[in-house]
Amino acid sequence: MAITSIKNLKEFSTVNERFEGAHLLCPGCAHSMIVRELMNATDDNLVIATNTGCLEVSTAVYPYTSWDTSWIHIGFENAASAISGAEAMYKARKRKGTLKDPDAPVKFVAFGGDGSTYDIGFQWLSGAIERGHDFTYICLDNENYANTGGQRSSSTPIGAHTSTAQAGRVSYGKKQKKKDMIAIMAAHGAPYVAQLAPNKWKIMAKGFQKALETEGPCFINTVSACTTEWKFNPKDTIHLTDLATDTLMFPVYEIINGTELNILYRPKNVLPVEEYLAAQGRYKHLFKPENKHVIEKIQKEIDAKWEYLQRREEARV
Amino acid sequence: MSKGVLATEKRGMRELGAEKAVGWDVVTQGTLLYPFESELKDVAHIRPEERPYSDFNSYTATVASWRVVKPVYNRDVCIDCQNCWVWCPDTSIISRDKQMLGIDYDHCKGCGVCAEVCPTNPKSLIMFAEAEEIEDALAKWPEKKKKAK
Numbered sequence: 001m002a003i004t005s006i007k008n009l010k011e012f013s014t015v016n017e018r019f020e021g022a023h024l025l026c027p028g029c030a031h032s033m034i035v036r037e038l039m040n041a042t043d044d045n046l047v048i049a050t051n052t053g054c055l056e057v058s059t060a061v062y063p064y065t066s067w068d069t070s071w072i073h074i075g076f077e078n079a080a081s082a083i084s085g086a087e088a089m090y091k092a093r094k095r096k097g098t099l100k101d102p103d104a105p106v107k108f109v110a111f112g113g114d115g116s117t118y119d120i121g122f123q124w125l126s127g128a129i130e131r132g133h134d135f136t137y138i139c140l141d142n143e144n145y146a147n148t149g150g151q152r153s154s155s156t157p158i159g160a161h162t163s164t165a166q167a168g169r170v171s172y173g174k175k176q177k178k179k180d181m182i183a184i185m186a187a188h189g190a191p192y193v194a195q196l197a198p199n200k201w202k203i204m205a206k207g208f209q210k211a212l213e214t215e216g217p218c219f220i221n222t223v224s225a226c227t228t229e230w231k232f233n234p235k236d237t238i239h240l241t242d243l244a245t246d247t248l249m250f251p252v253y254e255i256i257n258g259t260e261l262n263i264l265y266r267p268k269n270v271l272p273v274e275e276y277l278a279a280q281g282r283y284k285h286l287f288k289p290e291n292k293h294v295i296e297k298i299q300k301e302i303d304a305k306w307e308y309l310q311r312r313e314e315a316r317v
Numbered sequence: 318m319s320k321g322v323l324a325t326e327k328r329g330m331r332e333l334g335a336e337k338a339v340g341w342d343v344v345t346q347g348t349l350l351y352p353f354e355s356e357l358k359d360v361a362h363i364r365p366e367e368r369p370y371s372d373f374n375s376y377t378a379t380v381a382s383w384r385v386v387k388p389v390y391n392r393d394v395c396i397d398c399q400n401c402w403v404w405c406p407d408t409s410i411i412s413r414d415k416q417m418l419g420i421d422y423d424h425c426k427g428c429g430v431c432a433e434v435c436p437t438n439p440k441s442l443i444m445f446a447e448a449e450e451i452e453d454a455l456a457k458w459p460e461k462k463k464k465a466k
Contacts, residue, residue, distance in 0.1 A: 009398060009399040009400065009402070009403055010397065010398075010399055010415040011415070012399070012403065013399040013402045013403070013412040013415060014412075014413075014414065014415060015361070016360070016361055016362065016363060016364055016365060017365060017408050018360055018361060019408060020352075020374060020375050020376040020408060020424075021375065021376065021380075021407045021408040021409055021421060021423070021424025021425075022375040022376065022378040022379055022380050022407075022423065022424045023375055023407075024380070025406065027383065027406070027407075027426035027427060027428030027429075028406060028426075028428035028429070028430055029406050030406070031406075032406040032407065032408075033403075033404055033405075033406050036405075036406075036408060037403070042361075043361035043362065044361070045359075045360075045361075059375075060350070062350075063350065063372070063373055064350070064373060064374065064375040064377075064378050065350040065352055065373055065374060065375060066374075066375040066376075067352065068352050068353075068360050068368075068374070069360065101358070104358075104359075198404070201403050201404070233429075234428040234429060234430070235428060235429030235430055235432065235433045235444075236433065237404075237406075237428075237430055238404055238430060238433065238434055239433065
């Protein structure tokens with residue numbers, strides 16, 4: 001098994017990149033940080049499928065491709081089905097002995113945005129995980145359909161302004177809660193499910209390596225700050241992700257075999273959620289006096305969730 | 318009903334003369350783009366400068382025109398921590414053998430993440446206007462800031 005050393009950043013930086021520059025993602029987009037880190041975390045051959053979304057449309061603009069590996073783009077919903085098909089074929093051909101290079105280690109990875117994971121590809125992903133193919137599904141969660149102009153998705157948190165859940169005189173933005181995809185995937189009994197953040201590079205790389213090593217379907221939700229739709233300065237991507245993990249808006253944790261929950265990052269000083277909200281344009285309206293109750297609600301939910309995670313970690317069930 | 322009204326009679330086809338068009342009914346199998354000139358095994362163990370990139374690889378393209386500001390790198394202050402390397406979204410920080418060598422200005426979009434995550438004092442990566450010459454920028458480098466007490 002070939003895995004890159006991630007003991008420290010200096011050693012990690014000696015890998016040979018397989019995700020090329022001059023893709024057309026926005027400056028400061030966290031998608032490519034996450035994709036680069038996954039591809040750098042291993043030196044096995046990779047077979048990658050990508051759902052339609054920002055990542056797909058920007059990395060394969062004809063006549064260019066940014067992928068130095070086997071890569072396929074198909075419909076909005078079926079990266080999970082495509083990768084399970086590829087994996088099944090690989091296993092069958094290995095059994096029949098028709099592979100060109102049967103000893104080369106291969107890993108199967110699928111990327112999807114939150115739109116294609118939480119909404120459109122949900123059924124396909126659920127099916128692929130239930131069938132138990134050996135692949136890793138990574139959701140690049142930027143909490144809206146950023147590729148088509150920032151519509152709401154079921155990953156958009158309560159109170160956020162999106163182009164189809166607008167904030168104004170009668171509404172404070174999206175009124176529904178964010179779907180808890182990690183719990184849903186853990187309930188499938190997947191061997192490894194995690195929520196990771198790119199600002200904690202080592203935790204993220206370790207999580208990726210664990211998922212790639214684990215046999216069976218793994219699901220990872222990664223926080224991907226979207227400069228365009230969250231409305232912040234591109235240079236602050238990492239700072240904003242820091243705020244996201246330190247306010248516990250995005251707790252970093254893993255669930256093994258659907259039961260064993262481990263919290264991977266505990267902030268030393270938990271910040272109030274206002275700091276995270278105030279850093280983004282999409283929550284600007286929440287600071288008006290009539291919308292203060294929404295912030296209180298968000299804070300209450302975060303506290304309850306953190307309490308729940310800690311109790312589950314302790315109880316090991 | 319007069320002849321040629323129903324779609325099943327290929328009315329539209331005849332009008333456009335599409336029946337003469339070659340290959341309109343052939344299912345295309347998508348587009349294949351080969352990132353390398355030749356078949357390459359074990360890409361993860363070949364350095365980028367030794368790879369036979371094809372014209373389809375975005376490595377051969379440039380997004381330099383996107384930039385308004387550019388990062389300038391000062392080797393004298395750098396501690397090779399590689400923070401900029403791990404968080405660069407555009408694979409534009411060139412690091413070899415645990416050393417930071419410089420910036421790939423063909424692929425850098427000038428987002429400024431590298432300058433933001435640089436931990437040295439003064440920073441070894443600072444954003445300057447795109448038109449600024451690198452020598453002029455290096456001459457203007459700020460002094461070490463004293464810790465506020």
